[in-house]
Amino acid sequence: MSETERTIVPSYADPEVEAALEAVRAVRSVTDAADPRPRYFIRTFGCQQNEADSERLAGLCSAMGYEKTDVPGEADLILVNTCAVREHAEKKALSVIGQYKHVKEEKPSAVIGVGGCMVSQPARAEKLKKSYPYVSFTFDTGAIAAVPSLVLGAIRGGKRTFLLSDEWKIAEGVPIRRESRHMAWLSIMYGCDNYCSYCIVPYVRGRERSRSVEAILDEAKALIEDGTRDITLLGQNVNSYRGRNGEDIAELMHRICALPGDFQLRFMTSHPKDASDRLIEAMATEEKIVKHFHLPIQSGSDRILKRMNRKYDRAAYLERIDRLREAVPDVSVTSDVIVGFPGETEEDFEDTLSVMEKVSYDMVFSFIYSPRAGTPAASFPDQIPHEVAAGRMERLLALGDAVSKERNDRFLGRVLRVLTEGVSKQDGEMLTGRGAPVRPIHFRGNPSLIGQFVQVRITGNDTFCLRGELV
Numbered sequence: 001m002s003e004t005e006r007t008i009v010p011s012y013a014d015p016e017v018e019a020a021l022e023a024v025r026a027v028r029s030v031t032d033a034a035d036p037r038p039r040y041f042i043r044t045f046g047c048q049q050n051e052a053d054s055e056r057l058a059g060l061c062s063a064m065g066y067e068k069t070d071v072p073g074e075a076d077l078i079l080v081n082t083c084a085v086r087e088h089a090e091k092k093a094l095s096v097i098g099q100y101k102h103v104k105e106e107k108p109s110a111v112i113g114v115g116g117c118m119v120s121q122p123a124r125a126e127k128l129k130k131s132y133p134y135v136s137f138t139f140d141t142g143a144i145a146a147v148p149s150l151v152l153g154a155i156r157g158g159k160r161t162f163l164l165s166d167e168w169k170i171a172e173g174v175p176i177r178r179e180s181r182h183m184a185w186l187s188i189m190y191g192c193d194n195y196c197s198y199c200i201v202p203y204v205r206g207r208e209r210s211r212s213v214e215a216i217l218d219e220a221k222a223l224i225e226d227g228t229r230d231i232t233l234l235g236q237n238v239n240s241y242r243g244r245n246g247e248d249i250a251e252l253m254h255r256i257c258a259l260p261g262d263f264q265l266r267f268m269t270s271h272p273k274d275a276s277d278r279l280i281e282a283m284a285t286e287e288k289i290v291k292h293f294h295l296p297i298q299s300g301s302d303r304i305l306k307r308m309n310r311k312y313d314r315a316a317y318l319e320r321i322d323r324l325r326e327a328v329p330d331v332s333v334t335s336d337v338i339v340g341f342p343g344e345t346e347e348d349f350e351d352t353l354s355v356m357e358k359v360s361y362d363m364v365f366s367f368i369y370s371p372r373a374g375t376p377a378a379s380f381p382d383q384i385p386h387e388v389a390a391g392r393m394e395r396l397l398a399l400g401d402a403v404s405k406e407r408n409d410r411f412l413g414r415v416l417r418v419l420t421e422g423v424s425k426q427d428g429e430m431l432t433g434r435g436a437p438v439r440p441i442h443f444r445g446n447p448s449l450i451g452q453f454v455q456v457r458i459t460g461n462d463t464f465c466l467r468g469e470l471v
């Protein structure tokens with residue numbers, strides 16, 4: 001294991017995970033006898049939730065006795081964790097799975113499994129079954145704990161399996177192998193009940209379900225004791241979290257912040273309709289909560305928001321931003337925007353641009369609308385031609401960069417508390433870290449500072465990053 005990675009095995013496991021651990025032990029008896037020890041390779045597409053799921057897959061692979069490799073051709077077990085949010089991500093995943101055919105030809109004993117949102121759609125799982133005969137199994141987003149028995153079946157030469165859960169549960173107790181030593185995703189809820197008209201998530205990740213406060217606190221405590229300095233609470237709709245006794249995300253965050261240790265806490269992704277006063281208040285009062293709120297607006301036009309089934313209008317969204325800025329004046333605000341949603345007129349698009357200027361976002365993540373089969377918006381008659389959407393996207397990006405640059409100027413000259421994340425990818429002489437600004441912060445320093453909080457004076461704003469010097 002590299003110095004930056006660590007595996008955490010929870011102290012409690014649900015009965016179905018206990019059953020999965022039986023299969024883990026059976027695979028382990030095979031891998032322990034192999035010389036050299038077999039290796040696994042995981043390729044992940046998509047969002048942070050998928051990255052977190054891949055860390056659970058990696059935890060299971062380690063427990064089954066596989067060693068990690070970064071080279072698919074060396075692997076005995078290849079797992080592909082797919083995304084379905086945009087068509088491009090599906091095409092990319094299928095192309096990558098196509099390339100692994102050669103691995104199987106070179107090494108017929110290699111096992112290839114495909115999971116994630118793409119294969120949680122029956123039609124896609126069927127396509128894998130028919131057109132990719134070298135894929136041994138698929139598993140949907142609710143079936144990660146079943147992977148050891150799928151691997152066991154495959155190495156024993158059993159039938160190919162294409163698993164689609166009929167219910168989505170929470171599986172407590174899966175070991176997690178995390179890529180970073182100092183930062184961690186911590187999933188607190190799964191699924192979504194919102195059914196935005198463009199989004200595939202409720203169909204591929206199921207209804208909302210929250211983990212218990214106790215399980216989350218146990219995991220947070222273990223992480224902090226293991227040296228984690230930055231925890232991001234994750235959920236498709238994280239601020240609709242509901243514990244067994246009605247605890248909301250504000251209460252959960254207060255309880256995590258009360259844990260001893262020097263760490264910072266973040267959360268994503270929030271829905272504007274669930275951005276409660278209590279959550280804003282928690283951010284205002286808890287020092288450990290990073291002053292950054294990601295609040296996707298998607299469109300600035302009420303007409304389009306209604307068609308998107310977003311359940312808020314522009315005025316309600318702006319009211320939440322005002323409330324947030326009143327309570328946390330220096331808060332960094334970021335957003336997601338969809339460009340070219342069916343029926344979007346020039347006027348609707350200009351409403352989006354005007355919201356961006358009004359809110360003055362620290363950063364905007366923008367996407368051209370991608371129709372997803374099975375969602376209502378995919379069959380709306382007034383789809384926008386790609387050239388029109390692409391032209392609007394260019395204008396939006398230009399405005400987003402200008403607004404972000406201006407907004408981030410407020411940090412110039414200030415001394416900020418920054419968690420040193422690692423050596424900068426652009427310049428090996430520089431360190432990179434993060435704090436309240438959304439942009440990464442680059443500064444000169446000794447790599448021994450990695451994983452520590454430091455004080456950095458901000459000296460430059462390069463739009464996509466900030467520059468600074470250690471104080």
Ligand code: SF4
Pocket residue numbers: 192193194195196199200201202236237271
């Ligand atoms: S809130 Fe809407 S966009 Fe977000 S995951 Fe749920 S359905 Fe998708």
